[in-house]
Amino acid sequence: MIKMIAIDIDGTVLDHKTGIHQITKDAILKAKALNIPVIIATGRNLSSIHHIAKELKIENSSYPFVSQNGGQSFSFNHKDKGELKIYYTVSFDTKLTNELFDCANENKIRIFAYSENEKYAYCNKKISAFRTFMKFKSKRQKLISYNKKTDFSKLKVSKFICFGKAKHMDKFRKLAEKNNVSIFAFSYVSDAHANIELNPIGVDKAYGLKYVTEQLNIDAKDVIYFGDGENDIAAIKWAGKGIAMKNAKDIVKEAADDVTDLTAGEGGVGDYLFKNIFK
Template sequence: MITISKKLIALDLDGTTLNDDAKLSSRTRAAISQAVKAGCIVSIVTGRPNRLSENFYDELNLTTPMINFNGNLGILPHKNWVREYQYTIDKEIVMELLANRKKLGLNLIAVEGRNLFLANRGISSGFGFFPSTLQSNQILNQKSLKDNPISITVQVEKPEQRAALMTYILENFGDQVEVSPWGGPHPIVEIATKGIHKATGLKFLADYYGILQKDIIAFGDEANDTTMMTFAGTGVAMKNAIAPIKQAADDVTPYTNDQDGVARYLEDYLNLAVAN
């Protein structure tokens, strides 16, 4: 079925492998299954936390490590793994944000780790990523946050407050962390360890499997995919990707994420049988 050398295929989720309903189509599942049977190594490399991506990992029947939080966590889902890694943030930064919440106009502060989720409040328009109602053991405060988190997600009350928040974080903690605005309409920024990106996780996977950079294919659509796209031998931007990603990519899919763009590309690239 496949005559080229073994490939490492890195899949972003939202806007890439998932359709516009944030689901895996049957064609995508079939194409990825065929790629694995053909000898390719397929791994999810996503900005999502593991709590919101393990379901897709299971649906794809993957057994490879998964990279979460934009390269800050590498795990073997559902297992304890000696090679697992994580980059964490000093929890005192969270305490500073809580103490200055009103001054900065912060609506939501959520912290996460592999087995950690705490927030200062539920959010009614959780857009699929945050619960609308918190359990008592999910409420963020000085006592409940015992471990350093991997990721801090902050939503400001008004979009015009986002730039000031980013400036505040960089001026006070810029030697430790970096801050990235979310794509889309939500006034949200994500705080993570400085210098860690999706390329960090992709290099980890390549080293683990002994795959050369030239044999890595990475699919993406948003700004957080940039380092992964440029690290991979073949960076593939989705047709629906933002312009800078298309410019950084080696190729662009002829179809969007809602048109099975990843599946169609793999079918063609790997000469896979097309699912009915």
């Protein structure tokens, strides 16, 4: 029996060209009517999630959501008081943070790193299209330029987004792998470039959703999870029913229990819920 629905955003409920399909919105409303918690689990930071939650009409939910690939859990309407509540944030060791920034500079990798404070982010290049794009996308108000004297102990990094040419990314990725951090592929790149997201050791969406189910006293076997990207695989494998989108990559579909008949833009999540869950 499904007691919780967990959804990724980009490429799952949201198509960047067509938006959120009405059938998916209708399915989320149906879940609310049946008192089934609908939980967002995304790589986004919380500032860029609110308008999606509002469009799905779950922004007033007191349930914990998962952001930053599991690195943070929060609710917009904590205990019906209408206040933002952050339950936890997992951050990087400061020594490793410095090593990653130095390695990025040596290999011409551009970094946009979320800090624990929702207003701030770190960058290692003062002017770049990537920096401008990420500031807009993440809605971070203030950017701190990294230098050798930057003290990360005062404001720790919770997530890295790293961009550069594929040939330069190799050495940087090896440093991350050596330190056992969580590595996920990121999008919005050309074939000549590569980029990755880094989270602290052991952090992924399954990590975040385990916290949510513990708070709600729900077993993983009673959770259905929808996702389309590499950062969804852990949650797809963890959930009792892990569903890959029709538009997902093969590696994601191979990890899933089932695949939607329709893409995100066609309302794949809503269509699947109505056909298979809301009987």
